[in-house]
Amino acid sequence: MHSIDQNVVRLGWVSYFTDLASAMVNPILPIFVITVLHEGMDKLGVIVAVATFVSYALRMVSGYIADYYGVVKPLVVGGYLFSALSKPLLGFSHGWGSIAALRALERVGKGVRSAPKDLMIASYARENAHGKTFGFHKTMDIAGEFSGTLLLFGLLWYFGDSEGVIRTLFFATLIPGLIGLVIVIFFVRDIPKSVRCTERFRLSSADKKTVLQLLFYFLFLFFIFSEAFFTVQAKTVGIATALIPLLFAVSTGVQTLTSYLFGLGSDRFGSGAVNAFGYGCGIVAQALLWLQMPAATWAAFAFLGLFTVATLNANRAMIAQQAENRGSVYGIFYAAVALFAAAGAAFGGWLWEQFGMQTALDVALGGTLAVSVLYGLKKGLRG
Template structure:
């Protein structure tokens, strides 16, 4: 492994602790909403949709501010601060509206920091290669998820599965959240401001727009692939116990941890476009395994979800680093579109599930992801290597 800049390493540890906190929340949040708060699957879909959509404007705005005014680290620090305080507050909620509001607050933090953080990583990539650097960062990111999931598993095993236990776990997430905030505030160096930007009118270049067009298939794919909340409720539906569900997330995050840097190396060698072809295939397989409605296939589905997640995210982030001129703005647009299409997909899946049943929702996901994977293979233009 070539030497990774120490700022990228520190950002990796920030993501490690922040994602540790998230992993202590995400596997049990759908169960909390549906079984503890007694809300329907449509309400769960609304929570997921609101949480992803609400960050739309900030993702665009933070990327634009980073490029236009050279403000980067303050946005990253502010974003991590919002996320650190929002997760514990879920422990005091008693309705889906409260959960939706706090998840939206947490997503605001993610929206504020995502594009500037990727801009910092791209800046500090230097000669290592963007694929390897993003792969390394994602490895620590996913390592935090894995650690948080194992902590969650231990807490559920030792304390039980009661509503009060789940609320206590939400409160505990304050500790890793503050650890990540401390590191980014005091151990990550801001990137230098770009000169000469001032009175010129800002606009996306031809290369920026071309990079965004290359991401269209990914955005459309998000309309169909299940959010992890729906993966959780499918697991409950096939009889997997609540205390075991964190192990499913261990499978997903473990696969990502083991393959993230390797995918980064392959991205640098054969291009992000070809890696995306594999990612879409993995996503379609994950949906197909869910559709089979068996415990064994659900475990395998989580593994393929991990492959889809890590391969697609690393490839898209590296693609932007390679092709875009105003990378902060393009990262902002990318994450905004992910939020928009992810929210729409979660809303549609939740409504189909609630009003037409789980079989219809699973069929929707399988048909859509299979179609998009096939279209990308035929028309995605990935053979040029990007």
């Protein structure tokens, strides 16, 4: 990994601390909404949908600005600023509406920074090493989540899982958030003007082909359960609240160990092969939840981690290798991810609330299977 540019390494540390803070929120927020605020699964679905959907336009806009105007680092810094300040404010929330608004604000930060950040990573990657570079960055990203989940578990185990403890944990996320913000402001270099794309935004034929290849990924995200739903399912089958962070540790630990390897795999075998493996893991994760057994749920989080890291690394590397207006295509990518995942969360939450968890699981498993079969048929016809 000595060939990784230092700018990418520093961005990795920014992601490490930002995701450490996120990991102190994400595992317990669904439990907080359901058991502390006494809201229903439909409300949780709306929170997930709003948080995911709200940033979709910003992802396209920020990608366009990065390509056309050459404004990259200011967007990245602004995005991390929103994230650092929004998570601690969750500690003041007393209803699902304020939770949804603050999660939306945090996602605004994600939307503003995502495409420009990936453009920076792609620009600093060495020839024929895009998969490896994105794999390294994702390793740092997930290592932060892994550290945060272990820290959260230790704090919940020692202090308990009362409402006061949970709110204090939300406040405490300000510390790692500010550390990441300092690093990106003072230690991450902007992209030199010589590597910025300054042409007027037009999707080329290569860009359009790349976007079409991503359609199966977007559909898969619509059907597969979000992490929040995985969490509530775990609570439903009897896993204690204090142990919920360890489920996330399983997922993030798997991602940390495999991210760099999947990046190398994308470079060597192609993104299509890595994507196919990722879809298989997503199906297994959903099928394990369908069994509704505590042991199966633990395994489901591991396979969810494999799905997440394999498909995300493969698709980010594919964009870097095939697209011409990479900042804009990254913006479209993240916009579509947000749109499809948000619609899926709202639909899944409604199914769960109206017809029960088993129906929601049936639809999720059937949908992911159907998308994977279509993906396999398309690859087979092309091959």
